[in-house]
Amino acid sequence: MKLEPLGDSAAVATLGSGIDEGTMAAVLEFTQTVLGAAKPGIIDVVPAYATVTVFYDPLHFPSGSADSFDAVSRFLQSCSSRPTNAPFHSDSRITELPVYYGGDHGPDMAVVAEHCGMSAEDVAALHASGDYLVYAIGFTPGFPYLGGLPKALQTPRRDTPRARVPAGSVGIGGVQTGVYSVESPGGWQIIGRTPVRLFRPLERQAALLRPGDKVRFRPISKAEFESWK
Amino acid sequence: MEVAVIRSGMMTTVQDLGRKGHLSQGVPWGGAADSFAMRVANMLVGNPEDAAGLEVTLTGPELEFAEAAWIAVCGARFEGIPSWRPIRVEAGARVSFGKREQGCRACLAVAGGFDVPVVLGGKGTFLAGSFGGFEGRQLRDGDILRTIGASRELSGHWSLDERVLPRYSREPVIRVMPGTHAADFGESLYSGRFAVTARSNRMGTRLDGAKLIRPEAADLVSSAVAPGTIQVPPDGNPIVLMADAQTLGGYPRVAHVASVDMPLLAQLAPGDGVRFERTSVREAHAMAHASEHALALLHQGIAEKVRPA
Numbered sequence: 001m002k003l004e005p006l007g008d009s010a011a012v013a014t015l016g017s018g019i020d021e022g023t024m025a026a027v028l029e030f031t032q033t034v035l036g037a038a039k040p041g042i043i044d045v046v047p048a049y050a051t052v053t054v055f056y057d058p059l060h061f062p063s064g065s066a067d068s069f070d071a072v073s074r075f076l077q078s079c080s081s082r083p084t085n086a087p088f089h090s091d092s093r094i095t096e097l098p099v100y101y102g103g104d105h106g107p108d109m110a111v112v113a114e115h116c117g118m119s120a121e122d123v124a125a126l127h128a129s130g131d132y133l134v135y136a137i138g139f140t141p142g143f144p145y146l147g148g149l150p151k152a153l154q155t156p157r158r159d160t161p162r163a164r165v166p167a168g169s170v171g172i173g174g175v176q177t178g179v180y181s182v183e184s185p186g187g188w189q190i191i192g193r194t195p196v197r198l199f200r201p202l203e204r205q206a207a208l209l210r211p212g213d214k215v216r217f218r219p220i221s222k223a224e225f226e227s228w229k
Numbered sequence: 230m231e232v233a234v235i236r237s238g239m240m241t242t243v244q245d246l247g248r249k250g251h252l253s254q255g256v257p258w259g260g261a262a263d264s265f266a267m268r269v270a271n272m273l274v275g276n277p278e279d280a281a282g283l284e285v286t287l288t289g290p291e292l293e294f295a296e297a298a299w300i301a302v303c304g305a306r307f308e309g310i311p312s313w314r315p316i317r318v319e320a321g322a323r324v325s326f327g328k329r330e331q332g333c334r335a336c337l338a339v340a341g342g343f344d345v346p347v348v349l350g351g352k353g354t355f356l357a358g359s360f361g362g363f364e365g366r367q368l369r370d371g372d373i374l375r376t377i378g379a380s381r382e383l384s385g386h387w388s389l390d391e392r393v394l395p396r397y398s399r400e401p402v403i404r405v406m407p408g409t410h411a412a413d414f415g416e417s418l419y420s421g422r423f424a425v426t427a428r429s430n431r432m433g434t435r436l437d438g439a440k441l442i443r444p445e446a447a448d449l450v451s452s453a454v455a456p457g458t459i460q461v462p463p464d465g466n467p468i469v470l471m472a473d474a475q476t477l478g479g480y481p482r483v484a485h486v487a488s489v490d491m492p493l494l495a496q497l498a499p500g501d502g503v504r505f506e507r508t509s510v511r512e513a514h515a516m517a518h519a520s521e522h523a524l525a526l527l528h529q530g531i532a533e534k535v536r537p538a
Contacts, residue, residue, distance in 0.1 A: 004409065005406065005485075005510045006408075006453065006454075006455055006458070006482075006485060007406060007455055007457050007458065007485030007486070007487075007488070007510075007513075008406065008485070008487055008488050008510050008513035008514055008517065009455060009488060010453070010455055012409075012452065012453070017450075018450065019450060043249050043250065044249060044250055044251075044252040044253065045253060046252045046253045046453040046476065046477075047253065048450075048451055048452045048453055048477055049450045049451060049452065050450050050452070051450075051452040051453065053452060053453035055252065055453075055455065058488070058513075058514045058517050058518075059517060059518065059521050061514075063514065063515060063518035067510070067511050067514060068514055069510050069511075069514070136451060136477055137253060137254055137255045138255040138451070138453075138475055138476040138477030139255065139475055139477060140255060140357060140358070140475070141254060141255040141256045141355075141357075141358045142254060142255055143255055145451065145477075181255070182357070182358055182359065183359075184357065199254075199255075199358070201256075201348050201349055201358060201360035201361075202348065202360075205254075206251065206254050206256065206349055207254035207255060207256075210253075211253070
């Protein structure tokens with residue numbers, strides 16, 4: 001584990017270098033340990049791909065000889081050597097997201113189908129065929145960075161990003177796929193839309209998905225999409 | 230009490246000191262870009278420091294107060310609005326922000342604070358998420374804000390010793406700690422002036438100056454970023470992340486601004502400029518403690534003169 005400061009209010013623990021499920025498992029396990037230890041002065045713990053970033057309040061730690069970054073580093077070192085009883089994958093959740101592929105809500109479906117050399121139906125079927133792992137939540141509130149897009153569906157981003165992509169839009173951006181959680185600008189190819197809201201600020205767990213969750217897409221008809229409203 | 234928005238100004242939002250604890254859900258801390266100004270504005274009207282106030286940007290609003298109130302405006306200075314001191318507003322009077330004289334963002338506090346719902350632990354507006362503050366958006370002409378009623382008793386004639394304020398300037402020197410990829414960029418961040426561009430907002434202060442080019446541009450795996458992180462996109466123009474910045478970033482990080490200097494950045498308007506100089510994490514912590522100590526003394530002094538009535 002490598003520890004380094006991120007400015008004067010955070011420390012980054014790096015647990016790997018690439019995008020892979022093994023590193024993600026270590027990231028989630030370390031996140032659980034840090035959250036479980038509930039050290040005062042720790043404000044936010046942010047897992048993402050290969051890192052866990054721990055935000056702290058420098059004013060919580062006394063000024064003087066021992067610096068607060070050193071104190072947080074020592075705490076994180078102690079967390080990394082602490083054995084955990086429950087590996088994360090035992091409780092990883094699978095969330096099914098219904099998606100209406102193509103049509104008005106998937107304006108780039110034709111582009112993706114042509115790029116991949118398959119029909120729109122095949123793109124939808126392949127996109128919905130496997131489970132995706134949530135590597136991180138960010139970009140916008142509740143936006144899941146998903147890993148596991150089949151190689152055959154990888155399609156470059158749009159040359160010109162759209163100024164507004166509606167919430168629920170399912171997109172492909174290079175090797176990644178994801179769901180726009182709130183309306184925002186975006187450059188991914190939009191192939192469909194889910195009626196499920198991924199971010200609900202008035203709920204206690206505002207983001208529907210958490211890092212470590214699995215996501216599965218289920219194709220639905222236009223009629224079923226409309227009936228969700 | 231009701232406060233009517235006669236003119237909303239260019240970008241006026243309800244802000245507080247931010248919402249913590251939701252970064253892993255992609256929700257930034259947010260809050261006033263110049264948290265120093267918001268804290269002092271609240272102190273000056275006898276509020277808790279994290280009461281909801283208004284953040285005014287470049288062009289100020291015109292507000293009509295239904296009842297008499299104490300307000301304070303800190304940060305950017307506007308014609309016709311005394312700064313850094315309590316102001317008595319009579320019932321039915323209008324507070325009209327004139328021409329901007331200095332800075333970019335002013336924080337307006339009213340005794341009692343603005344009455345808006347707490348969303349995810351904060352009262353501030355998060356524009357990209359369309360929640361918090363007043364209906365999750367910037368104010369518009371005709372909006373009616375409510376305040377939490379509170380009367381105050383102020384004693385004597387006094388004003389703030391301006392030596393306690395941050396070193397506000399149109400050309401500040403900002404202290405930064407080297408970031409993960411600092412070595413890739415050599416001395417370019419420290420070699421001269423960067424201009425603040427008009428594309429800057431609550432998410433990022435976008436700079437234009439020497440181009441910061443990485444010799445080997447390898448793709449990075451995204452990880453957490455923070456307000457103050459200086460990211461360098463492929464075009465070489467650095468972006469200093471601000472209060473509403475996204476929580477994850479995939480661009481190289483050349484440096485991070487010391488927390489105590491974030492108010493200086495928040496007050497830069499397009500055309501203003503910055504220079505950067507190095508500090509260390511340890512020094513940044515010492516500066517944070519010193520600044521907090523000064524604010525605590527200020528709070529003590531003000532609390533003797535501003536009391537609940």
